[in-house]
Amino acid sequence: MKEKLEEIASKAKEEMEKIQNLQELQDLKIKLLGKKSELSNMLKGLGELSAEERPKVGNMVNQVRKEIEESMAKAEEKMKAASLNQKLEKEKIDITMPSTKIKRGSKHPINRVIEDIQDLFVSMGYDVVDGPELETDEFCFERLNLPAGHPARDMQDSFYITNEYLLRTQTSAVQARTMLANTEKSPIRMVCTGKTYRREDDATHSHQFNQVEGLVIDKKELNVSLADLKGTLEVFVKKMIGANSELRFRPSYFPFTEPSYEVDVTCFKCGGKGCPLCKKTGWIEVLGAGMVHPNVLEMNGYDPNEYAGFAFGTGIDRLAMFRYGITDMRYLYTNDVKFLSQFDRKDEE
């Protein structure tokens, strides 16, 4: 009996070494441990043994069976691992190969700047408003204290389509619209960004460009003053141009504001030392601003004895050029995809 069991065990060991794959292992399992296997037969024959021998032999048979099962499980595990490794090896790829994707989109630098300007002013309680680009002479000039024949109209040669309609030369046109639209004559805090058009085209001027316009109107006693305008523009310049920028208010002339100022900032190229960009003055003119002219308030339904306001405007194109170091204004409008696709990431904080 014992010899027989030993023989089964050694035979099983021999056969297991020959096994190549999981199928053979399965077949062998049936052969060695199945219902018709020698071990099963031996267990079945236990009844013929004496009560004394029965448990002894039973134990021995089970012992052998257990050994075979264990080594078979081990073999199976090993084989599964090998086969998985083989599969994984086959699926190995060159991870440095190019990825699959769609083209990457980008946002135009001017719109990036516009969005930041809008967000800045919204955070200060301004409403972002919109106005038509095809404007009337009335809103673009007349209601801004620029009657026909006014010398300042010379400064802005315009694209007229009729004697009345023109492409707006300035976002200031929205000032009058906003004031008129406010039928309750309540306080106003608004900015407007958008396209503007003038009859000039050269290396530093595009006939189509972008401006931002701001207007604040409130009761006179709230002291809507030049100091408030100055403080507001300081915030704007330091946020949009740089924390180290200095401002210089230069008295100037616009028909729709009185007093009027042009606002220079420290030259962003040379930092104020003087360079060709700032014509060696160290300053670059960026904004026009002033206290809303009483005629403008009156023409648009606000009593100048009761209300006061300030307004400001600036070109966005140059701000965008400065922010991204764009060297030639024409890049902004030729829309070369080699240019556009450079603006494909988030701005740094």
Add this chain to the structure above:
Amino acid sequence: MILSRNFLKDYVDVDVDLKTLAEDMTRVGNEYDSAEKLVPATHLIIGKVLECVEHPDSDHLHCCKVDIGNEVLNIVCGAPNVKAGIKVIVAQNGAELPGDIKIKKGNIRGQESNGMICALYEIGIDKKFLSEEDKNGIHILPDDAPVGKDPIEYMKLDDEVIDFELTANRGDLLSMLGMAYEVGAIYDKKVKPVDLSHNESGEDLNKSFKILVNTENCKLFLARKALNVTIKESPDFIKNRLIACGIRPINNVVDISNYVMIELGQPLHFYDADRLEDVIEVRMAKKGEKLTTLDEIERELEDTDIVISDGKRAIGLAGVMGGMDTEIEPITKNVLIEAAIFDSVKVRKTSKKIVRSEASNRFEKGLDPNRTYMAMERAVKLLEEYANATIVTGTVIYDNADKKPKKIDITIKDINDRLGTNIKSEDAIDVFRKLDFETKTNGDIITVTAPTRRMDLSIKEDLVEEVGRIYGVDNIEGKLPVVPMKIGSVNKTERSIRDKMVSLGLNETLSYVLVNDKESHKYTNDSFEELKLLDPMTEERNTLRYSMIPSMVKIYEYNKAHYNKDVSIFEIGKGFYKKDNVYGEDTKLCTLMTGEYYLGINSKKNVDFFIIKGIAEEVLDYLGYSGRYSFVLPKENIKEFHPGQVAEINVNGEIVGVIGRLHPEVTKDQVFVMEINLTKLLAKKVSKMKFKDISIYPTINKDIAIVLDKNITADEISKVIKKSGGNLLVKHEMFDLYENPIMIGKKSVAYSLTFGSNSKTLTDEEVNPVVDKIIETLVKTFSAELRK
């Protein structure tokens, strides 16, 4: 406007350097472009040419020995007019001349050259101011020029000039006297009086001469006469000051008229009195009337031009240019002087046609009538002194001008409220004093008398500005407005569409809205009147676009020409129209795509119709229009689109956009565009975004495939499946399309159907009848055949 410091010194003397003066003027509102010496050259000295021989190795150079006082220099000179015995301007070693020229000891073709003999244009005097000799050679100084001394000082060219860019409202600064008041205000200096003293003789001119003004457009006209003038070269100071201010000297009489204009701001006109009748008439020109102006051009006048006539014929275009017949010539003996004020708008209109000049510029900005009288007196003073003229007694006057100064009331509160300052009343009054404005105080009210030269002052706010600029804006502390807290608002729809498009891999452009008129009706069948510019800059951009597609196609063409094959771009912009006499503009979203869109090994894919359709769906779904749109064939062919690859976007029965491939006649490349009218689309309200319950029960998938007529569209099949599928069908998707030549006129399509319920797990027994119904309906509706 150029300021000459020597000229300014006649009226106010300030002891600051040039740069400081320019900066200080800028801070009070008068921006400068440049501030420099009139003659920027350095290391110049007067020399005498002792010897001048031909250069041995050149046919035009000369070798000169030049005495400069303490030494004799060898200088090689190429000028044709150099010779022994003359006195010249020598640039010594180390000299810097305009145009970045540095003079160094050198050797010219073997001969030592230790400096340079200069022409006037080489030291910085523009050729336009020079005589023929000086244009063509070195400058020969008079014999009394002191050798070894500074030639600039000797020639009285030691002036400094600042070029100001003045604002449109400050016509008063177009004169040295006006500048003097401004400078005086900054540095608190009193302006010196203008010397008008002269003698008069003979019978009063009023007895023999008349002025008739027959137009509203002339408010003031003065005439005086100067007899027996001697025409010659002007004295150096007049010539040099004119040169400094950018005006070419001609002769003493003509120069005096320009000199007074620069000095006092009032343009004058001098006529040869012997060629005039005894009357001057100011009137509007008759249409078609002719006048030969002093530039020898015969001009046809219009009834908007103001003319000066001598009763018989036009002799000048008021404020713009005189007539040739009556101009001052070297033989002129007697001069009639005109000092007048003409309407600024009319002068601008005429000058825009003819020529913008120093004179017309001043008329356009407006003139002070009191200054006109002063200028007349100044002119006769100078004619007497520098042209030996005899001044006829009396001035003939037509005067309908308002010469009274304006009085403006203001309080210190007005000033401080607007400026946000705490200026004291006496400090504000002191600013007015510096500006030479009279003030009177009555309680809180300060009454300021604005002098007539300051035509820009009329209301309180103008005075606030004066105080602000002289007090110094830099001295005003900035603060943020103290106003009630309020939430700002911005419509972020456009921005989120932009973000969506960027995330879909498109590059945002910024295109021009002006296109060519021939393009403006392309890519659309909509009817509208085109909007052409009255005065375009180029024909290429003479019309406002209606569709954005022409703008985008231009960008595509530009990129193609610059070797960019893959172009996927978008933009949100305006399209303009006139319909039924109403002008309007719509906001549009436009996309153009060509070349590769999907990237990567084995995944590259060129743009096709379904990609642009996918983009359109992404936008519409994103904006909340899911299930409310369809793509339909245009009712009428749109010429610029491929007739087989085009669709209009229909949202709730209205066409809001178009997608399609450009017609091969537009471009041979496969270019696809999409345009959506956002104004129309966004006018359609969308429902609130709301949570829908998610089924916890599994779904059952069934695939079906049918063969049917090839012309039956996916949309038609979809509708049938949806309708016959009932409640249990939650999704259906086409997953295969198969055609081959054997299936003449037919195609095979396969759909994956998903069934589910929110209340239970479905069984095959429940689903199979629905599948059968779908198949049955498809077979019936399309004579389709089920593929097994």
